[in-house]
Amino acid sequence: MSSLRRLYYDLFSKIYDFIIRHHSRDIEGSLRTFITENTNLSKGDRALDICTGTGSVAAKLAGQVGENGLVVGLDFSRGMLEKAREKAFRLNLKQLHLVQAYADQLPFKNSSFSGVTCSHAFYELKGEERTIAIDEVARVLRTDGRFCLMEHAKPHKRIPRLLFYVRLFFLGSKDAKKFLGEEESILGKRFKNVAGQMSPTGQSKLISAEKGG
């Protein structure tokens, strides 16, 4: 099943940025700026973006941590990572590194990162995968490091809401609908200072959470 999803994303990677720009009307990348600004990262920090896709959030994080920092963009799709690599090259982001791996098997030592982000992907993780991924994020974060999770908000209008449920049906996990309403309490079991807010576009919500001592 996950190899089918990987294949889907390998193919989707060719048109992903184009579709996202038009679907979300997020031409200026304001959503990506919104998530990275909430990470509280400083110059020289190390950050991880899981399910990085074409690396849009990772590229913003790279700007935030600067040339002396380090950002890892992690994804299981080779196609997505190739697009992310092109982006890093085009923007001359030498501090951005790309790794092919699964979100529930992070190939990093404990407490490696000051911040971890995940944008519009966590609801897709199946079954135990999501629970283990949350534990993995907590493991690789340093104490007081911040996890910023951005997910789709349920659209108010009828047609977009229908399309949203169609997407959940095909791409989300069985409990994706439930997860998308309960992110804060789920993260609250593993993290402290969990807080949610709507994005300026009104189409996404951001949950930030910190690792306790």
Ligand SMILES: C[S@@+](CC[C@H](N)C(=O)[O-])C[C@H]1O[C@@H](n2cnc3c(N)ncnc32)[C@H](O)[C@@H]1O
């Ligand atoms: C909807 S895209 C989001 C991409 C990016 N975060 C963004 O906001 O544009 C979901 C991404 O998650 C990746 N993905 C899905 N399940 C994964 C898993 N179990 N491990 C690693 N990556 C995964 C897919 O390959 C895809 O690139």
